[in-house]
Amino acid sequence: MNLYRTFSPKRRNSFQFLANQAQQTALSLKLEKQNWIDEIFNRPTPIPPYFASRFGPPGYRRNVFYASERKQTTFFECSFGFLTRASLIELSINAVCYEIRFQGSRPLDVRGAPNLSEILDINPKNYGAAHAWLSSLSPQPKSIAYPSVREPNGSGINYAIFEKSAIDATSAPTEELIITPRASGLVDIESLISGKLPSIHPIY
Secondary structure, eight states: OOOEEEEEOOOOOOOOOOSSHHHHHHHHHHHHHHHHHHHTTOOOOSSSSSGTTTTTTTTOOOEEEEEEESSSHHHHHHHHHHHHOOGGTTEEEEEEEEEEEEOOOOOOEEGGGGGGGHTTOTTTTTTTTHHHHHHOSSSSOOOEEEOSSSSGGGEEEEEEOOOGGGGEEOOOOEEEEEEOOOOOSSSEEETEEEEEEEOOOOOO
């Protein structure tokens, strides 16, 4: 299964050491994506408070990689993060959407949890229920599937993946984006491949 992740990256070197340009480009893309994956799984554990997330509580001893089944969903997830930072409002931000291959076992579906609404609280300051639910599980899950709370109607599905071995970088082209969060709560997105995309309004 292929998943997508959108974020604002720090560019690395271009790995220009192959004679064949097509091969060089494909390998560059794959190595760059692998670097982005490694950066997350190489973060220090236990998870410090500034890296805490819905399924990555402070003190947790496993890092978590988030991705979405659809590109559109990952646009909502990434844009939400920009909207919550006042310093980024009305700024044009360079971002990329890239594809990864998920090859892990079937994820635990959070929709079977009895306190689902609390686990999926839209307030990022209220992740306590999600943290408590995760801590109560035995054995601990290798991955979790859950509905996006940033995309209207919860139509998109996200994955929280705890095992680096379950993810493989692909050589599929990355999509370069310019994302502009607006004071109105709308977010403008322009793709350098397909041009201006419809504005979105993440839930936050």
